[in-house]
Amino acid sequence: MDRLFFALPLAFLMAACGGGKSAAQPGLGDGGTSYTAKTTTQQFLDQVLGAECDHYVRCGYLPDKATCLQYFNNWMNPSASSLAYSIDQGRTTLNTSNLPACLAAIASSSCTVSETSAASLTNACSAVVAGTISSGDDCIDNDECKAGLECDRGTCTASCCAGLCVATKPKSDVGGACTSDSTCIDHAYCKQSYNSTSGTFTGTCQARLAVGMTCIDYGSCLGSANCVGTTGSKTCVALAKDGAACSSTGVSCENSASYCDPGKGICQPRIKDNAPCTIPDGGIALTAGCLNFSECKNGMCKRLPQAGEACSNPDAAVVVDECLLVGKCIDGTCRADPSKPLCTVASAKAAQADAGARD
Secondary structure (H helix, E strand, O other), X not given: OOOOOOOOOOHHHHHHOOOOOOOOEEOOOOOOOEEOOOHHHHHHHHHHHHHHHHHHHHOOOOOOHHHHHHHHHHHOHHHHHHHHHHHHOOOEEEOHHHHXXXXXXXXXXXXXXXXXXXXXXXXXXXXXXXXXXXXXXXXXXXXXEOOOEEEEOOOOOOOOOOEEEEEOOOOEOOOOEEOOHHHEOOOEEEEEEEEOOOOEEEEEEEEOEOOOOEEOOOOOEOOOEEEXXXXXXXXXXXXXXXXXXXXXXXXXXXXXXXXXXXXXOEEEXXXXXXXXXXXXXXXXXXXXXXXXXXXXXXXXXXXXXXXXXXXXXXXXXXXXXXXXXXXXXEOOEEEOOOOOOOOOHHHXXXXXXXXXXXX
């Protein structure tokens, strides 16, 4: 699935879900002014969302399932509604027979950084939906295109873009040209080089390096390792397990529910709410070792406020917005970001036409 949302480790739900059992969402375009998913589609969204929320809570990304569901209901409904819309309009088909394997993969997915776990999840969940749109026809994203095709949205960078289904571009082998890591084959990354004469960047796919190999670039090692050392003498070092040595400028922790204690220099479980914490000199409250949904405030780990709750700036050298997941702290209250309209081919074309008229 193609609808990514947030820098959490799993791509499937990030791409697909956010429904819950919510009311009809406002939308524009092909489906009129509102849209409600059919029961079977909503059940599909609910099942995957529930499995993903269980994972996020288990791995310490979110405090509880209710908060996770609320996040997706409030923030991801436009994306989920677009997926549900595509399914119920026949632009995408739902293969429910493949859903159990996907749910099992989510339930068993690791809280550690692992290419193997990510690959297993992708393989298990990629066959749950299939596109029906033929080559040359309008699309919103890759989900809608038939096998072997992708949605080419050209140079459009808006949140909702219409494109055409075209033959999937093959990924570059090692040594081939690239524009990002995603355009390279698996286990390769896109090394960018700057041409000072032309003022442009060019990319070349390079093989990611295993633990123990000499490295140069920050992202050149496999995902389960860091490139560590002094300039000219760097090595791919495995991410640290709990209790093992780490540093903020070197080896990081492999467990998403752990952090590198700057005082002890070892990986250990994140600090629970209402427990003492210390913000490193020049540090950020959200990286002081508290759980991912908490901050270090007045020397204690405190749960981040949600939409409608009171808020203030953290007591850190680097100030970040403290509201949990969505919204901003405005006049002492966390205020949720406004919902976006349902994205369809018609609404995307209308928005692009309007933007063109205003240019």
